[in-house]
Structures are given as structure tokens and as C-alpha cells.
Amino acid sequence: MKRVRITELRPGMKTAEDVFSYNNQMIVPKGSVLDDKMITRLEFYSVLAVRIVDEEDGSESEQAPEPLSDGEISDNSSYSQKIKNSKQFKKFEESFLENTESFKENLKNIAEGGAEIDSRAMIDSITSLIEGDMTGISVFDMLHNMRQYDDFTYMHSMNVSLICNVFGKWLGMSTADIDIITLGGLLHDIGKLKIPDNIIRKPDKLSPAEYNIIKTHSLQGYNILKDKNIDDNVKQCALMHHERCDGSGYPLGLMGDKINMYAKIVAIADVYDAMTAARIYRGPLCPFKVISIFESEGLQKYDGHYILTFLEHVATTYMNNRVRLNNGMEGDVIFMNRNQYSRPMIQCSDKFVDLSREPDLYIETFV
Ligand SMILES: [Fe+2]
Ligand SMILES: [Fe+2]
Known part of the structure; x- marks a missing residue:
């Protein structure tokens, strides 16, 4: 074992x-x-x-698949490959990596050196990534294909910030509110910089005590930010992004109406980013799988209005995409089911498959 x-x-x-x-x-x-x-x-x-x-x-566990070598095509990579080869993606990746370096520096100075926070500059560094020509490719496509970089806190924080920014637009928020969640996403895990590296990166067993230390990052993040000259809601995002509406979260186990609304948004972006991260054995996860997990287990944990808006828009991003079902059939996503965004209508040549009526079928991958 x-x-x-x-x-x-x-x-x-x-x-x-x-x-x-x-x-x-x-x-x-x-x-x-x-x-x-x-x-x-x-x-x-x-x-x-x-x-x-x-x-x-002597267990009879099945052999795990070999990791993919560079350039090898994973199951859903023809779709990924299309994105990765696009001009927009290359430009996005270049600016993203460039910004990660200065963001790293910035975050360390805030957490360790007590530097002030230039909110405007930090928010602009994120929004500049998604301005300009993004035709045909969504931020989600971009992020899903950036996953080969293993960087615990920094890239994750930038991803969450970008997702929050787009999410805020979906919710019809004001620019001022979108700024709050964009910065809230960027700084939500800043407390992790205070967790000893040997725990964050420990390859084997974490003791309950060590796990409890990891869980202190939300309060530590709040402590780093509490005297800074930034919107108070940004500080609450660091403190409350692991709280869940059913009271199952931490550090305080708050129920829905006690959780800061901006933190509720950051929480959804945070979990979505963690779930779609690539693994050594596969490329980015098919978003429909993630949507189905949120639908079956997330509706009590997250704010109902926010989570449904999020799932609807993520699913809609993939309308008209070609997908493969678990029975091998291929077709295009042509119609969203309002009751179950993970189960849209698929057109397979001249046949229509309504996944909401086919419990044994599901979308396996993009093709
Ligand atoms: Fe966190
Ligand atoms: Fe996080």
C-alpha cells in the first residue's frame, strides 16, 4: 500500500x-x-x-496506461492540437508565460516582503491576455491547452483570475465588480506561499497535521492581505474561497448566506480549474465530464444562480463542437438541455441523439 x-x-x-x-x-x-x-x-x-x-x-489492479511521450497524440488531442496550432493560442501562451514571471515576483514581494499591491496593474495584466483577437477560440480552450506546465500556485492563480473575469461578464457584473473577482482570483491562494515547501510538494503520505497546515492557507492569505490598500472583498476571497454553501467548507464552515458573494464566485472558478488540470496520462479533461460532476454533486455546495450560470456558459462555449460518445459515435453538439447542461443533443450524421434521454451514453471527448 x-x-x-x-x-x-x-x-x-x-x-x-x-x-x-x-x-x-x-x-x-x-x-x-x-x-x-x-x-x-x-x-x-x-x-x-x-x-x-x-x-x-500481489493485487490484481489493472496496469495503468503509460505516460504520453512528447508529441504523442492523446485521445482528445486532435481537438487540442487544432487549438495549439492556432495563431491566437501561440500569442496567448507567450504573453501568459511572460506575465507569470512578473506575477511570481510580485506575489512573493507581497507575501514575504510586505510590498504594497498595485491593484490596477495586476488586474490589467490579466485582462490584457484576453483582449484583442480571440475569434473562434474561448479562454477556456486556451487554458485547457496550457496544462503541461506544472506550477502549483502561480499559474493556477492566473487561471482562476481569468476564469473569474469571464465569469463576471457572464453574470452581467459591473466593471468594478469584475475587477474585484479578477484580483480576488489572482490573490486567493497567496497564503500558500506561507506553507512550507516540503508540505506543499511532499510526494507521499501527508499526516492529518500536515493536511491541517495546508488548510490554513486561506486564513494566512487573509492575514497577508488584511492591512493592504485593496478592496475588502478581495481579502474575503482569500479567506472564504474554500467555504461551501452547505457548510462543508473551511476555515469556518459557513453556510451560504454568510459567505462573501465574490468568494463564492472565486470558489467555482478555483474548483473548475483544479478539475480540468491535465494529468500525465491524458490531456485536458473534457469539460462535459466536469459539468456532469458539478451537476450531480455541486448544486448544494455552490451558489445556485452562480453555478447554473457558469455551467450554462461553459457548455454553450462548446456548441457546434464535434464530440465522441462513449459508444464510439461521433457528432456535433447542436442543442443544450436547460435541465442538464452535461447532456446536450448531438447530431450524428442523420441521427439525433438526445443525451438527456440516453442514460447510458455520455460525451467522452472532443474530436
Ligand atoms: Fe485555496
Ligand atoms: Fe486555489
Whole structure:
């Protein structure tokens, strides 16, 4: 039996014990052979590591697929490849990486050196990434294809900030409000800079005490920001982005109406970004899978209006895209189902497949 961090889990690995969320809800039972969806689910519940049956223990766990070598085409990479080859993506990637460097510097100075925060400059560095020619490619496509870079806090924070910015527009928020969530997304995990590196990057078993230390990052983030000259709601985003509307979050276990509204938005962007992160065995996860997990498990945890707006727009981003179903059929997404965004209508040549009426079928990947 060994402890495997969530980022290193692969389909085919077998769980050696029941896995519970931090409010004791069983997420994956002992003896489950993990698949993509289960790994995503563990991520959804912010599980950090899982005990896995060792191959040497004589377990019959299936062989995990070999990692993809550079240039090898993963299952959904023809779609990814199209995006990656586009001019817009190359430009986006270049500016994103350029901005990451200065953002890193900036964040460290704020957390360690007590530097003041230039809100305007920080917000502008994010919005500049999505101005200009983005025709045909959404920010989500861009982000999904940037996943090969393994950078714990910095790139994740920029992703969350970008998602918040777009999300704010979907919600019809004012520019001032969009600024708050854009900055809130950028700074939400700043407290992680105070967590010892040996815990953040620890490859094996995290003790309950270490896990509790990781959970202090929201309060530590708030403490870094509390005397800064920035909007108070941005500080609340750092403090409350792990709170959940059903009271299952931390640090305070607040219920919905007590959670800051901007923090509720950052929370959705945060989990979405964590769930869509690539794994060594596959490229970016098909957003319809993520939407279905939110639909089955997220409606109580997140603000109803925010989460439904988010899922509707993410799903709509992928209208007219070509997808492959789990039975091998291919077709185009032509119609969204308002009751279940993860199950749209698909046109497969002359046949229409309404996924809301076909419980055994689901979208596996883009093609
Ligand atoms: Fe966090
Ligand atoms: Fe985060």
C-alpha cells in the first residue's frame, strides 16, 4: 500500500481504503479501480492524496496506461492540437508565460516582503491576455491547452483570475465588480506561499497535521492581505474561497448566506480549474465530464444562480463542437438541455441523439 498524491493518480490504480471528504462523506470506496471520472471527483472534494494498492502486494489492479511521450497524440488531442496550432493560442501562451514571471515576483514581494499591491496593474495584466483577437477560440480552450506546465500556485492563480473575469461578464457584473473577482482570483491562494515547501510538494503520505497546515492557507492569505490598500472583498476571497454553501467548507464552515458573494464566485472558478488540470496520462479533461460532476454533486455546495450560470456558459462555449460518445459515435453538439447542461443533443450524421434521454451514453471527448 502506498500513498499517492492526487496529481499522480492514474486510471487503473486501485484504492486501498475508503476515501472520505473532510466532512466525512464517502467519495470512493475501498477496492475501486480508478478511472478518469473518479480522479476528477476526488479533485472536486479537494482530496490531496489516496492510499493505493501496491502492484507488489500481489493485487490484481489493472496496469495503468503509460505516460504520453512528447508529441504523442492523446485521445482528445486532435481537438487540442487544432487549438495549439492556432495563431491566437501561440500569442496567448507567450504573453501568459511572460506575465507569470512578473506575477511570481510580485506575489512573493507581497507575501514575504510586505510590498504594497498595485491593484490596477495586476488586474490589467490579466485582462490584457484576453483582449484583442480571440475569434473562434474561448479562454477556456486556451487554458485547457496550457496544462503541461506544472506550477502549483502561480499559474493556477492566473487561471482562476481569468476564469473569474469571464465569469463576471457572464453574470452581467459591473466593471468594478469584475475587477474585484479578477484580483480576488489572482490573490486567493497567496497564503500558500506561507506553507512550507516540503508540505506543499511532499510526494507521499501527508499526516492529518500536515493536511491541517495546508488548510490554513486561506486564513494566512487573509492575514497577508488584511492591512493592504485593496478592496475588502478581495481579502474575503482569500479567506472564504474554500467555504461551501452547505457548510462543508473551511476555515469556518459557513453556510451560504454568510459567505462573501465574490468568494463564492472565486470558489467555482478555483474548483473548475483544479478539475480540468491535465494529468500525465491524458490531456485536458473534457469539460462535459466536469459539468456532469458539478451537476450531480455541486448544486448544494455552490451558489445556485452562480453555478447554473457558469455551467450554462461553459457548455454553450462548446456548441457546434464535434464530440465522441462513449459508444464510439461521433457528432456535433447542436442543442443544450436547460435541465442538464452535461447532456446536450448531438447530431450524428442523420441521427439525433438526445443525451438527456440516453442514460447510458455520455460525451467522452472532443474530436
Ligand atoms: Fe485555496
Ligand atoms: Fe486555489
